[in-house]
Each structure stands twice: as structure tokens, then as C-alpha cells.
Amino acid sequence: MPVPVPGESFTSWVDAVARDSRCYPNQLVVDAWRLRKSRTASMARLDAGLTGRELQQIHAATGIRAEVLNGMRLARYTDQPLPALADLQDEWHAGALSFIRDRFLLRDHSRWCPLCLKESNGRWYLRWKSAWSYACTDHEVFLSAVCPTCYEPQDWIRAGPADRRLFCPGRRFHDSISVRRSSRCSHPLTEVPSTPVTDPVLLSIQKSIDYGFEGSPTVQPGARSALRLFLFPLLVDLILKFRSPDMFHDADPAIASANEEGASQSPSLSQGPTAYYDVAHPLLVAGAIHLGFRLVTGESRHAASEQFVELAYGKIVKHGRAWGSEPEYLPWHQRQLLPPRLSEMLMDRGVIRDSL
Numbered sequence: 378m379p380v381p382v383p384g385e386s387f388t389s390w391v392d393a394v395a396r397d398s399r400c401y402p403n404q405l406v407v408d409a410w411r412l413r414k415s416r417t418a419s420m421a422r423l424d425a426g427l428t429g430r431e432l433q434q435i436h437a438a439t440g441i442r443a444e445v446l447n448g449m450r451l452a453r454y455t456d457q458p459l460p461a462l463a464d465l466q467d468e469w470h471a472g473a474l475s476f477i478r479d480r481f482l483l484r485d486h487s488r489w490c491p492l493c494l495k496e497s498n499g500r501w502y503l504r505w506k507s508a509w510s511y512a513c514t515d516h517e518v519f520l521s522a523v524c525p526t527c528y529e530p531q532d533w534i535r536a537g538p539a540d541r542r543l544f545c546p547g548r549r550f551h552d553s554i555s556v557r558r559s560s561r562c563s564h565p566l567t568e569v570p571s572t573p574v575t576d577p578v579l580l581s582i583q584k585s586i587d588y589g590f591e592g593s594p595t596v597q598p599g600a601r602s603a604l605r606l607f608l609f610p611l612l613v614d615l616i617l618k619f620r621s622p623d624m625f626h627d628a629d630p631a632i633a634s635a636n637e638e639g640a641s642q643s644p645s646l647s648q649g650p651t652a653y654y655d656v657a658h659p660l661l662v663a664g665a666i667h668l669g670f671r672l673v674t675g676e677s678r679h680a681a682s683e684q685f686v687e688l689a690y691g692k693i694v695k696h697g698r699a700w701g702s703e704p705e706y707l708p709w710h711q712r713q714l715l716p717p718r719l720s721e722m723l724m725d726r727g728v729i730r731d732s733l
């Protein structure tokens with residue numbers, strides 16, 4: 378039986394064991410692990426709701442310790458302290474944490490690195506389900522978000538055959554005169570072309586973010602400065618809302634072109650809630666995180682902040698009160714999740730407001 382690889386997600390490991398046993402994951406869970414059938418409608422929901430007793434049953438059947446299984450669950454980001462915020466304990470901390478838990482997790486799909494997937498033969502990392510995971514720091518490429526053939530995101534909530542970890546399970550429709558038929562897309566997910574990350578700062582920020590979520594010991598000392606982004610988690614969302622091409626001219630070429638006027642806004646329009654937003658798009662998130670990093674660190678952060686505020690204001694003026702471009706209403710407890718000086722500048726310029 379395959380043992381979990383370091384960093385693997387619980388649902389990926391369930392699929393790996395099912396592949397190995399030549400059965401469907403829900404059969405494995407019921408027949409071999411003796412979990413109740415009602416618990417297997419969706420593997421993601423099983424992951425979210427696993428009880429201590431169920432973890433013990435899986436341990437008894439597989440020999441994998443309950444603590445190890447627990448650390449592989451998406452719930453670890455919501456049940457356990459985040460290393461990025463480990464030193465902080467106050468009211469503000471609770472607000473930041475609940476924002477991060479609300480907005481940072483891709484609950485209904487996962488990104489992936491095709492090169493990692495090839496090396497591991499279909500094992501998926503838990504960190505790919507964080508919206509702030511945009512790059513693989515081993516292979517120095519941006520993560521993939523959707524299948525290039527059918528444009529579907531991967532690792533959906535619904536259960537399915539275990540080989541969906543290697544081949545896209547999306548449907549392709551074939552229209553004929555009399556009948557509409559579909560077949561599985563089956564694009565090999567290990568062969569999806571990946572885009573290299575050319576800006577080393579993006580890789581160092583990603584390492585810092587990985588550390589912030591998982592406490593990985595491999596983080597470089599300098600990269601810890603990106604942890605300031607966790608103190609102001611609303612900043613990246615605000616940048617996504619007010620982003621304009623001018624903010625990304627000198628960014629990594631892939632990021633600059635994803636932010637061009639008329640570029641595809643979202644990698645997918647067909648799946649659940651997180652897939653609809655810009656936050657589901659790895660290149661848009663990478664650009665917003667990179668800009669956010671410049672606004673909270675470094676010598677020129679004041680000049681960078683002024684420039685951002687002017688461009689955001691310019692977007693409001695240009696688009697008037699069109700949906701998505703109106704000033705952002707932020708009550709005071711949310712404004713705390715922005716850098717204080719920037720928050721003042723945005724208020725002064727009318728980009729954010731504190732009353733309706």
C-alpha cells in the first residue's frame with residue numbers, strides 16, 4: 378500500500394491507495410476502512426469532517442498514524458495555528474485568521490505542478506489548495522489551474538475514479554445531428570505545458586508563504602519578510618479588485634500579460650464559488666501578492682503605495698460606478714487588515730470608505 382508522500386493531501390493519498398487497490402475511493406473507504414457509507418458522497422467533505430474515531434479506524438486499516446493523517450487534511454489550515462501568525466495573539470489576530478481561512482483556501486478545486494505530478498506519479502500536495510500557492514519553487518514554474526483542453530479545474534468535490542489524479546476527468550461533448558454525447562477529456566495532467574517563473578523574488582515570496590502555512594524548515598532567512606503579507610491579508614484582495622495593466626508593466630512577463638486589458642479574467646467559469654474569482658487565477662494572485670509585497674516591505678514602499686493609490690483612484694474615475702469599480706466599503710475592523718498608512722491614503726483618496 379502506498380504511504381503518504383511529504384506534503385501530500387489526504388484526498389490525494391486516498392486516491393493513490395484506491396488506484397493501488399484497483400477500486401473506487403468510496404469503495405475503499407467503506408469496505409477496507411469501515412467508514413459509514415453516508416460519509417463517502419464526496420472525498421472533500423470526508424476530509425473536512427473526519428472524526429478522531431474515523432482517523433483511528435483508518436490507522437488500524439493502513440498503519441498510518443492519526444497525527445500524520447490529520448496533518449494532511451485541508452482542515453489543518455482552519456483547526457491548527459498558522460506558523461505565519463504564531464507569535465501574535467489578540468483580537469486583531471482572530472480577525473486576520475478568520476479572513477485567511479475564509480479567503481485563502483480553494484475548497485472546490487486544486488492547482489498543480491505538472492512536473493511534480495510526473496515525478497510523484499499523481500500525488501497532489503495539500504499546499505496546492507491554498508489560493509496563495511501560485512508557483513512550484515522546486516521546478517520554478519507557475520502552477521496550473523485548469524485543463525488546457527476542456528478548461529475545467531481539477532480535484533473537484535465529487536468522488537470519481539482514482540486515476541483522475543493523472544488524467545483530466547472533465548467531459549468533452551460531441552454534437553451530432555441527433556444526439557449530444559460526451560466522453561472523458563482524459564488530457565494527461567502531467568503533460569500540461571507550464572510557464573517558467575523568471576522573477577526570483579516571486580520564488581522567494583512563495584517560499585515564505587509556504588513557510589507561513591506549513592512551517593517548512595527550508596525557508597530562506599530573507600524570505601520571512603513576506604510574512605508581513607499575512608498581517609494584512611486584505612491587501613491582496615484589494616489589489617485584485619483595483620488592479621489595472623499599469624500596475625504590472627515591470628512584473629514577470631506572464632503576470633503582465635495576464636493583467637492586460639481583455640485578458641481572460643478567470644481560469645474557469647464553470648465550477649464552484651472560489652473558481653469564479655480572480656483569486657482562483659494563479660497569475661493574477663501572483664501579481665497581486667508581488668505588488669502587495671512591495672507595498673509592505675522595502676525602502677520604496679511609500680512611493681509604491683502612492684502610485685498604487687493613484688492608479689486605483691484612476692480606475693474608479695475611468696469606470697465610474699460600474700460594478701466592481703466602485704469605492705470599497707470597509708468597516709474599521711476590516712481596515713485593520715490593511716497596512717495603516719496605506720489604509721489612510723486610500724481613505725483620503727476615496728478609494729475605500731467607512732460608511733455606506
Ligand SMILES: [Zn+2]
Binds near residue numbers: 491493494513
Ligand atoms: Zn513542481
Ligand SMILES: [Zn+2]
Binds near residue numbers: 527
Ligand atoms: Zn480536460
